[in-house]
Amino acid sequence: MNKIFSTFLLIPILIAIIFLSACSDKDIYRSSVPWNDLMQEIPGKIECESYDRGGEGVAYHDTDSINNGSGGLNPANGTFLNEFRMNESVDISYTKGRDIDNTIFNIISPALDQLYVGWTKPDEWINYTVDIKQTGTYSVGLIVHQQ
């Protein structure tokens, strides 16, 4: 009985050792890659919804595994805006009219149908791979809303 148990235990361990030996550091510690293989440029406008691909722990970290916007607040209905990256954890929605996103607290009126990342919480992060066309010091402008 011990020999059978040992064999069952030993085989997966050997497979794991062989696999890890065959992998380079790059394979184990993957890097995120630009969304649609297109790097956003600096100087320029960085689209927050176009964060890198690579998944949880590689391209982003989100505190829950669902997209609270795409497929959540915005039900899956086959439209681009409602389903944009809906199978990823980062929470994405888009600006709407009818005073939903245009409130008296806004300094500017957001354009309609603009994708954004919402439902952010402490410790969440998102990677962006960018092409810096000109080195320098830049100011970052954000549109932020808090409830």
Ligand SMILES: [Ca+2]
């Ligand atoms: Ca989420």
Ligand SMILES: [Ca+2]
């Ligand atoms: Ca989130």
